Amino acid sequence: MIKKLVLSLSLLCSGLLADAQTTVLNIKPAGEQTVSKHIYGHFSEHLGRCIYDGFWVDENSAIPNKGRIRLDVVEALKKIKVPNLRWPGGCFADEYHWRDGIGPRNQRPKMINTNWGGVTEDNSFGTHEFLELCQMLNCEPYIAGNVGSGTVEEMAKWVEYLNFDGTSPMTAIRKQNGMEKPWKVSFWGVGNESWGCGGNMTPEYYSDLYRRYATYARDYAGAPLKRIASGANADDYRWTETCMKNIGAGRMWGLTLHYYTLPTGNWKSKGSATQFDEEQYFNTMKNCLRMEEIVTKHSAIMDKYDPKKKVALIVDEWGIWTDVEPGTNPGFLYQQNSLRDALIAGTTLNIFNNHSDRVRMANLAQTVNVLQAVILTEKDKMVLTPTYHVFDLYKVHMDAKYLPISFSSPDYTLGDKKIPSLNVSASQDSTGAVHISLVNLDPKHKISLDTELGELKWKTVSGQILTSAKLTDVNSFTEANKVHITKFSGAKKSGNNLKVELPAQSVVVLELK
Numbered sequence: 001m002i003k004k005l006v007l008s009l010s011l012l013c014s015g016l017l018a019d020a021q022t023t024v025l026n027i028k029p030a031g032e033q034t035v036s037k038h039i040y041g042h043f044s045e046h047l048g049r050c051i052y053d054g055f056w057v058d059e060n061s062a063i064p065n066k067g068r069i070r071l072d073v074v075e076a077l078k079k080i081k082v083p084n085l086r087w088p089g090g091c092f093a094d095e096y097h098w099r100d101g102i103g104p105r106n107q108r109p110k111m112i113n114t115n116w117g118g119v120t121e122d123n124s125f126g127t128h129e130f131l132e133l134c135q136m137l138n139c140e141p142y143i144a145g146n147v148g149s150g151t152v153e154e155m156a157k158w159v160e161y162l163n164f165d166g167t168s169p170m171t172a173i174r175k176q177n178g179m180e181k182p183w184k185v186s187f188w189g190v191g192n193e194s195w196g197c198g199g200n201m202t203p204e205y206y207s208d209l210y211r212r213y214a215t216y217a218r219d220y221a222g223a224p225l226k227r228i229a230s231g232a233n234a235d236d237y238r239w240t241e242t243c244m245k246n247i248g249a250g251r252m253w254g255l256t257l258h259y260y261t262l263p264t265g266n267w268k269s270k271g272s273a274t275q276f277d278e279e280q281y282f283n284t285m286k287n288c289l290r291m292e293e294i295v296t297k298h299s300a301i302m303d304k305y306d307p308k309k310k311v312a313l314i315v316d317e318w319g320i321w322t323d324v325e326p327g328t329n330p331g332f333l334y335q336q337n338s339l340r341d342a343l344i345a346g347t348t349l350n351i352f353n354n355h356s357d358r359v360r361m362a363n364l365a366q367t368v369n370v371l372q373a374v375i376l377t378e379k380d381k382m383v384l385t386p387t388y389h390v391f392d393l394y395k396v397h398m399d400a401k402y403l404p405i406s407f408s409s410p411d412y413t414l415g416d417k418k419i420p421s422l423n424v425s426a427s428q429d430s431t432g433a434v435h436i437s438l439v440n441l442d443p444k445h446k447i448s449l450d451t452e453l454g455e456l457k458w459k460t461v462s463g464q465i466l467t468s469a470k471l472t473d474v475n476s477f478t479e480a481n482k483v484h485i486t487k488f489s490g491a492k493k494s495g496n497n498l499k500v501e502l503p504a505q506s507v508v509v510l511e512l513k
């Protein structure tokens with residue numbers, strides 16, 4: 001009997017201990033480093049239903065729109081303060097000829113979107129429409145120019161059309177098309193994935209081409225370009241090394257990096273967006289956390305050639321890439337978005353915030369109806385995904401001062417495998433409020449945190465949480481609000497320390513004032 005009691009007591013204790021992961025965090029005061037708002041950028045390609053159906057509706061559509069741009073989508077994106085929007089691709093950018101997308105719509109030539117489903121692109125959404133969208137969103141445009149199949153002249157003329165405020169052949173056409181003044185576009189991509197769909201180039205060849213294209217993409221009065229070189233795929237460190245060496249820090253504002261989280265790690269069978277077990281969840285998060293290593297290693301190479309960190313590392317494509325939803329066009333990359341995706345977004349944005357000395361811009365792929373979308377649409381209906389809610393929670397970090405954090409994460413273990421369960425970032429805004437974003441990846445264990453804030457003085461704490469009963473929970477057109485933000489009351493003040501009970505599988509953002 002006594003033996004039995006001891007056994008059940010010890011089982012109970014081990015259960016309690018397993019339930020109570022603990023750690024101590026230390027947050028230091030701000031220095032000079034800022035978390036650029038452009039880390040919270042988005043990406044919209046002519047791919048599947050992103051532009052057409054996502055942003056852009058038919059001429060006689062009953063869906064509320066202004067000049068064919070959907071107003072529900074615009075309002076939702078304004079709420080998360082989208083700072084910049086990348087367009088027209090992706091792979092599409094290197095087959096896009098901008099002059100096909102200006103002038104009277106009924107006279108615009110059509111083309112085949114060879115990258116994405118072989119569908120006919122009618123070019124009804126072009127330069128003017130994109131820049132009108134950016135104006136409605138109050139965000140900066142980020143245009144990717146065509147290096148793969150376009151000429152230097154074509155790119156040079158596009159920049160003249162967009163940015164020159166004087167008399168010239170291109171500005172005459174712009175004015176004829178209804179735009180008197182230049183838009184003054186600043187973020188300028190010189191190609192996309194030039195190692196792959198953008199021309200299958202070597203880094204040596206691309207570096208030379210970059211120098212040539214970038215030379216004739218001119219700075220016009222009041223409109224200096226931030227030229228962005230097409231960077232590496234995932235852990236292709238040789239690409240970064242070669243670009244840094246051959247292009248040189250003085251010739252580019254930024255160098256890109258693309259890294260996608262694949263649940264299985266296998267491009268042929270990536271895994272479902274909605275049906276996965278814990279094993280697959282664990283592997284997905286492990287793949288997501290690789291972003292930390294990848295960004296660290298690319299940054300270290302950049303440091304060698306650019307110790308003053310003038311060139312930004314721009315992660316202008318990131319997110320989870322799963323198999324498409326059953327029954328949808330495989331070329332359209334339409335996938336649902338679960339609580340798992342929200343944890344990926346929270347984790348990745350924490351990584352970027354913590355590397356904001358070098359990562360000064362990033363773009364989630366993609367805004368509407370494609371890959372890790374923040375918005376899904378179906379005719380007149382619109383759903384905000386769990387990922388959308390993370391961007392809503394994290395917008396407090398935009399342009400705030402970075403706060404360094406140290407801690408040792410508890411482990412999330414599955415069988416004999418383990419990954420860190422906790423990731424965090426913190427910033428202080430211009431009013432002095434401190435924001436801490438915490439992600440607990442462990443689906444079974446909460447984490448008890450004791451946070452030392454040293455010189456950072458504060459009086460009150462409030463918070464918001466995103467979680468749900470199941471990792472596979474999604475927001476659908478029949479249940480649009482299943483995964484949503486609620487008030488978080490698991491944080492309290494103890495002296496100048498902050499104590500937090502962080503629930504399993506959750507994203508929490510705290511505000512200390």
Ligand code: AHR
Nearest residue numbers: 089090091092192193365
């Ligand atoms: O985001 C989808 C595609 O992924 C982009 O077009 C391309 O750049 C990348 O391979």
